[in-house]
Amino acid sequence: MAHELDAIFRPQTIAVIGTSRREGTIGREILHNLVEFEFNGMVFPVNPGAQVIHSMKCYRSVLEIPDEIDLAILVVPSERVLRTAEECGLKGVKGLVVITAGFKEIGARGAELEHRLLEITHRYRMRMIGPNCMGVINTEAQYKMNATFASGIPMPGHVAFISQSGALGAAILGHARELNLGISKFVSVGNKADTAADDLLDYLKDDDETHLILLYLENFGNPRRFTRVAKELSKQKPIIAVKSGRTQAGARAASSHTGALAGMDVATDALFEQCGVLRVSSVEELFDLAVAFKNQPIPRGNRVGIITNAGGPAIMATDACINLGLTLPSFGEVTQAKLESILPEEASIENPVDMIGGARAAHYASALEAVLADEAIDSVLTIFVPPMVTGSLEIVETINRTSKQFTKPVLGCFMGRRDVFQKIELDPGEMLPIYSYPESAAKALEAMVRYRNWRERGQGQIRDFQVDRNKAEAILNRVQHEGRHWLSDGEVAELLEAYGFPLPPSILVSDLAGAQAAVQEIGYPIVLKVIAPGLLHKSDLGGVLVDIRTDQELAQGIMTLSEKMARVESSYPDYQIMVQKMIKGGQETIMGMSLDPGFGPLLMFGLGGIYVEILKDVAFRISPISDRSAREMIESLKTRDLLLGTRGEKPVHIESIVTTLQRLSQLVSDFDILEQIDINPFIVSDEPEKCFVVDARIAIRQIQTTA
């Protein structure tokens, strides 16, 4: 087989183990669904208590089946799953779909069972979906496999759907049918013991039947692999995802139900952003986007034309488009002239084009043609409210036909009178997407524009700076060896210096004479800081004196610090004093890293002080980041204008931020023992020589040693 997961999706033979004669049971429904959808291969029921099920010969065990078995669907009670899996392994089965529940999701006992199940599948080199799932579907004509217990017959198409919730998956299959959204593959991943979303994305990359991928996720198994796979795939096929458990309470609900750890939502947003996955906030929005991506071309840009026969919905559509960052440009002169010649005098030939209530199919056709031909327009939203006159069907079909003459997306918002639209007898695959509300159509257009930008966006460069890695390693080894969590200030400075972070000029001294010499070199104003191994809260100790401007203040300062340290000398016998250039002016920013157990190092950037504390206006990305990602972090801030200088002031030196973020990315990539880095403040100004890391704190992970 070409791919390991073909064992799941492209079997020649399937055994349904634990199927039943009793209608309404899961085992019976799966068998029924396989037969009803006319699976192209052979299906064997297995149940020690029956001879015939669904008019088919029933086997006592998978081992008794005379033919080779590619795929086994397990619906046996959880206490029998291990033995059954073992038998499948012995039989040479290549794939398992374990429907049975009672594993990780019920706690420690179930987790242990799941662990042992996974061992068996590994031992026999079987791939597995589940446990605790509702099955898989592959609508490819050559296979036609519906190995789920969801009701209804799957509609073939080019949309793959991966769901971490079985029940939701079933509901979504139902909605998809109503929306004429044909499915290529459906997978309910359950507890994801062996096969998670990232494996499936990797598999779908080469699946010609799949053009669009929809995800419902509650957590990530392996966020880094997901990122890598999704990043590549999303350049070819759009991926739209609902990730639930956004709020802490939601995450708690998620963890109680799937046994998964709660993922931080900022990390999820960063992840999706970095790998081009279009995140939506509800299943409703998932469908709104899916029907547009399904059969419409991706627009070249964000310029929307609106054509309507009713003012109200057009106003609402305009509001929605503008709020989402789309634009409604004026039409070119040619377009305006065309519209003027076509439409009655009372019509508005501006954008939105309001053809008023009397508009007929011919008006829609001509107006749509004119607007689609306009170079200033990337996509068109047609709005149609059926008046009491007849001809609605003709109008809908005309819009659809006209839209096919161009390679720009055309969406329809046809309000009210669902009875009319249910009569449309077009091939559903050929029909333009139709929405009931203009806001839904606008959301879909915005997502398509976002996807276009993602596909055209360069990857950016991950820079490799010349650094003193050995020195950094030595520092971190020492901290780890000494069992410390926090680096001392001296170590922080050395580490950051080794990685080329811009630090203010500073000199370590031990007395006034040394300090005076240092000032000769650095110049006033200066800051004095007490530095000692193990001294963390120097500010609490009164160990920092700022804005020293004269020799007199310097002498006074050294004396003050010496007296303070004399009182705690026994704790810090080897203290020194750092004479550091005082940085004035510039904009305070913060950057940092916190290690997420699942996502790895999460980089953060924002403006300092009030902006981070009150407004939480910070950007996150998962390390490593390219220069492009660093720049996007800056641009995504609500307070970016304070950096970009759009209020008439000089902009700060953005490249210094970009470079420093990338140095941070390199540092945390090099040492996975780093747990937390807070650079606060990183002061930036309009010249690169005036951008400095003024203070920082760094902590490493506690490594459990076995010794």
Added chain:
Amino acid sequence: MAHELDAIFRPQTIAVIGTSRREGTIGREILHNLVEFEFNGMVFPVNPGAQVIHSMKCYRSVLEIPDEIDLAILVVPSERVLRTAEECGLKGVKGLVVITAGFKEIGARGAELEHRLLEITHRYRMRMIGPNCMGVINTEAQYKMNATFASGIPMPGHVAFISQSGALGAAILGHARELNLGISKFVSVGNKADTAADDLLDYLKDDDETHLILLYLENFGNPRRFTRVAKELSKQKPIIAVKSGRTQAGARAASSHTGALAGMDVATDALFEQCGVLRVSSVEELFDLAVAFKNQPIPRGNRVGIITNAGGPAIMATDACINLGLTLPSFGEVTQAKLESILPEEASIENPVDMIGGARAAHYASALEAVLADEAIDSVLTIFVPPMVTGSLEIVETINRTSKQFTKPVLGCFMGRRDVFQKIELDPGEMLPIYSYPESAAKALEAMVRYRNWRERGQGQIRDFQVDRNKAEAILNRVQHEGRHWLSDGEVAELLEAYGFPLPPSILVSDLAGAQAAVQEIGYPIVLKVIAPGLLHKSDLGGVLVDIRTDQELAQGIMTLSEKMARVESSYPDYQIMVQKMIKGGQETIMGMSLDPGFGPLLMFGLGGIYVEILKDVAFRISPISDRSAREMIESLKTRDLLLGTRGEKPVHIESIVTTLQRLSQLVSDFDILEQIDINPFIVSDEPEKCFVVDARIAIRQIQTTA
């Protein structure tokens, strides 16, 4: 008649003028709809070119009809509307519904026609709906009037719907039928020449058939009257509104289509906020709320219980609830014990209650009963994803039945399998609201909680401060008399002082000796400002010197200012110098007023500097405001924590802000000539004696004089 508008909604006799034999014409459809809905009174077709229409005797003119006519529906061409209206007047008709378009919405010529039409209706004391509308409906059993050309038969119920867009109104009537949302009254208001939303709200106040009011608005005719009427009505009946034209582009689209002025969106938000109207952003949301308000009790608070048979949707519901400010409290011990005894071991008895896939009707009944009985829960969201087993119908009906035993709202989110729910044969009016997506249900619950808070919220007090109104009037009269737009600094200070605004201690002087005497009284540090009639940009002139701390600096400052003024002496011969206490510390806020042509004085408050410039974090209210509204302005700021001191600092003296906002409200209410007031900064600190208006600018409107 009890109310003038009864002429429109409760006629005994109706003439349809301009009706037609031709099917598919508006005139014919209205006649048909009146007959089809079985209007209880008499209908008379009027058309000079026909003898019979729809099997009814047709009259050449309304004057020829032998009976008295209460209501006339006009569908004649626009050029015949005036003559027809005149005839209606002569006939003694009491109400007109003018369907005909071609009035204000097409420009100046149409506006003139509309003006003359209005004159006729006033002359004959007729009330009018329209022109340019699609008619009215009253489903009351005694009348049963469908005087619209919308297709479909109205479903009677208790929801009134007022729409400024005819087409959207028709679409909404269609949706309402699908959602079993029965209508009491429907009005397409068109150009609102005589009757606008505020008139209709006033009418609906005493309409026992109407329990809930839905609005689609593009602008307000008379925002102040709307506010007054809606504020009273919304305490008895919920009002839910879509106001489109939110964005500038949307407003442009709105104005090109209805000939209306664009309303500022902040003003609209403020207006709705102040009169308890629940604003939604789309028609979809309008319906989401309407079906919940229709037949569910208003919850006592924001504490939601969730009961589900599937994890995924419950997580999404939890996310949605939390994001909207609802809470999911833990259940009481009694509830937990009950749930434990009812549900299988694998179920989660926390909130959300996850009864897992096997849950039957009995489980739903017992769990819902237990949760509804819990004192810690105000409302319940039941989620049900039909599994493949049968019994779905029974579950839905059980949930509905159980919910009736309590007086708490219960909403349903039943996902997928629309086929199942279409089979429910309950009286639609009796069915709990069912949503397809949990987010919609959460939005409805949030709106109900918001409405509860509004209903229970006290009005607050509009204070009447002791002020020197005569002095203020004299100042403003002088400025107006001299044809000036801006008040001078001296006038600003006098005016604000007359209204009791806290100004820093200051003394006007004309030389150094005077300044020295002033400092004796005020104390350093001080600010020196040049004050002269007509001098506006004193800062540009260098006429402000701050932070003067010593006698030497004072002498120097007075000299500097004298020299500067000597250069421009001819312009400002009467200048003086203001010696003002320099205010240090505290938090800079801004407050102000700008006069909106429609809404009147719009008050504004926010933090100063960056917060207003970059973050646009300001609150608006329409004057006059109560102390409660003033407090809500402060609390609605994203940056409120900076004032409330929640970061460990002392809170500022909030009452000083509240009082000053109310003084501002009183000032602008007293003088409608005021056009703009910018108080920037109003410095507030933790003590009332340290809160000061440090600078302000005030402008009056240009009054056109006829002399």
